Amino acid sequence: MKRRDFLTALGAAGGMAALGGLPAAQAQAAWPDKSKTIKVIVPWPPGAANDALGRLVSQRLQETMGATSITENKVGGAGLIGTNEVIRAEPDGYTLLASAFNTAVMPKVLKAATFDPEVDLEAISRTAVAPLVLVMSKQRPENTLAELLKSAREKPGEFSFAISSLGSAGHLATVDFLRRAGLNINLVPYRGTVPALQDLMSGAVQLLIDPSFALLPQAKGGTIKALGIASKTRSVLAPEVPTISEGGVPDFVFNSWYGIWAPKGTPRAIQEKVNAMIQATMKDPATAERLRATLIEPVAESIEETRAFIKSEVARTGELLKLINYQPS
Numbered sequence: 001m002k003r004r005d006f007l008t009a010l011g012a013a014g015g016m017a018a019l020g021g022l023p024a025a026q027a028q029a030a031w032p033d034k035s036k037t038i039k040v041i042v043p044w045p046p047g048a049a050n051d052a053l054g055r056l057v058s059q060r061l062q063e064t065m066g067a068t069s070i071t072e073n074k075v076g077g078a079g080l081i082g083t084n085e086v087i088r089a090e091p092d093g094y095t096l097l098a099s100a101f102n103t104a105v106m107p108k109v110l111k112a113a114t115f116d117p118e119v120d121l122e123a124i125s126r127t128a129v130a131p132l133v134l135v136m137s138k139q140r141p142e143n144t145l146a147e148l149l150k151s152a153r154e155k156p157g158e159f160s161f162a163i164s165s166l167g168s169a170g171h172l173a174t175v176d177f178l179r180r181a182g183l184n185i186n187l188v189p190y191r192g193t194v195p196a197l198q199d200l201m202s203g204a205v206q207l208l209i210d211p212s213f214a215l216l217p218q219a220k221g222g223t224i225k226a227l228g229i230a231s232k233t234r235s236v237l238a239p240e241v242p243t244i245s246e247g248g249v250p251d252f253v254f255n256s257w258y259g260i261w262a263p264k265g266t267p268r269a270i271q272e273k274v275n276a277m278i279q280a281t282m283k284d285p286a287t288a289e290r291l292r293a294t295l296i297e298p299v300a301e302s303i304e305e306t307r308a309f310i311k312s313e314v315a316r317t318g319e320l321l322k323l324i325n326y327q328p329s
Contacts, residue, residue, distance in 0.1 A: 032061070032093065038096065039070055039072055040070070041098065042055075042073050042099070043083050043097070044165065045075050047193065048192065049100075049213040049256070052213075053127045054098025054099075056127075056281070057096070057277075057281070058070065061277065076191070079099065083106065083115075086262070086263055087121060087263060090263065093266055093274075096124075096261070096262055097260065098258070099261065100169065101167075102165060103259075104117050109171070110167060110329070111329060118310065118314070122262040124303060125260050125299075126299040126301060127259055127299060129255045129257045130211040130256050130258075130295055131211070132169060132173050133211070133212045133219070133230070133241070134177070134230070135207070135215045135224045136148060136225045137201070138201070140206055142227075144247065145244065149249075152183050156183060160186045161174050161188065161207045162190060162196040162199060164192060164196045169254060170208070170256070173209045174187065175321075176254065177252065180252060196210070197214065201223050210256075212235070212295035213296055220238070228242055228244035230253055230254040235295060237292075238295070271303060279300040281298075282299060283298075283300050
């Protein structure tokens with residue numbers, strides 16, 4: 001599904017507004033002030049799931065709370081530029097971050113990321129999860145994961161792995177995949193899924209692991225080859241794509257996930273309002289059905305559940321990076 005179709009199905013977004021000058025209790029009670037604009041900052045380029053989900057949240061804030069809402073793509077630094085802007089913003093509920101797995105693990109993979117996501121940001125809610133898919137350039141002769149593994153072990157220099165962004169779920173999944181498969185393939189980082197996918201389709205790079213939302217439509221259209229999905233079972237929406245475990249890398253399961261953060265110190269009452277709105281959105285049957293049609297599974301959970309999940313993800317990522325002696329770059 002094209003990004004435009006996806007956004008049309010879910011609803012595009014507008015903007016949001018900023019508090020100022022009110023005592024804290026009054027400001028929280030008045031939030032959102034309908035004369036101000038709330039910004040939902042997406043630190044990645046348009047065209048991927050985190051962008052679409054950020055726009056969905058922005059739209060629903062406008063629809064359900066009467067806020068003016070805008071979505072801004074602040075791209076650069078492997079997600080660091082937009083993330084830092086939110087960290088520095090006033091904690092008044094008028095700046096939110098719509099990002100993904102990357103945000104939780106950024107300091108572990110980027111030397112320039114000097115913040116602590118669990119200290120310097122308020123995690124409000126996850127919004128969705130998506131299984132990852134391994135895809136290959138159409139120019140390669142291999143058609144199955146088993147064939148790829150054989151070729152890559154014999155001639156690893158013929159292959160390169162695109163990384164949509166450093167610290168992304170796809171990056172960590174690629175590292176884990178290469179470790180489990182016993183492969184040594186060069187990694188090529190990009191600034192988002194779209195440019196990585198463009199180079200994959202042109203044959204400039206040969207392999208990519210990234211969320212199913214972005215890749216399976218291209219595979220179904222015949223512009224790239226889908227070799228495996230990183231889930232326990234095959235997807236009902238793409239039953240022809242085997243799991244990576246079936247293809248020869250046992251027990252390989254890896255999901256991307258997406259969420260909403262706020263600057264540290266954002267009042268708890270405002271966080272809870274946003275969390276409640278997200279939960280209601282993700283429980284809405286029509287919204288959930290449209291998300292699942294794009295291979296995205298909606299998530300509805302409390303602030304505490306989100307933070308406990310993120311803590312476990314940070315620990316898992318740390319263990320994986322330690323296994324391969326990864327050094328932030």
